[in-house]
Amino acid sequence: EIVLTQSPATLSLSPGDRATLSCRTSQSGGSYLAWYQHKPGQAPRLLIYDASNRATGIPARFSGSGSGTDFTLTISSLEPEDFAVYYCLQRTIWPPLFTFGPGSKVHIK
């Protein structure tokens, strides 16, 4: 069973700040890692897939990096609409089983 750890659990920042979110996995899943943004009452939104590929329509301020067991989501300059919970998602290579991290909440300072 894969266990994902996200840090920090909460992040207090101001608009314009840089946010760096970490996701560490207990097993290497190669680059099969995605990042999601989730706001209350809304469906989650895919930001990054395959560790570093931005999904369609996602602004360039969102970037993903990493491989193996350590991954990072960076928001270069926070916009007011970016305050939300961010989840990482990893897939085992085979069989394709998915695990979400516990989430990191980015809220306004």
Added chain:
Amino acid sequence: QVQLVESGGGVVQPGRSLRLSCEASGFTFRSYAMHWVRQAPGKGLEWVALISYDGSNQYYADSVKGRFTISRDNSKSTLHLQMNSLRDEDTAVYHCAKDLSGSGTYGMDVWGQGTTATVSS
């Protein structure tokens, strides 16, 4: 536009069954793998199940294996989740979601708003 609409949620007693459905539109449903993902009250996201584009392969989280069955009807662009032997801890909002690929390689890129299943005596 691409849309996923879930239905079938409700209140059910422990040990009983519930069948969720998800109607897809705006994309070629038969070409993509599909997932169910849930969120219990006050908790994070939990992946539940995956089905390949043609329905030939299904995969489940350990927490639901043997109790839940994912299926699809490509002729009707519809995804289902049959939930049997329900437990209190299955109470959640259930989202269906489209994968980026046909085999379930990359994860979910489009999500429905969800339907709520409440297990309570």
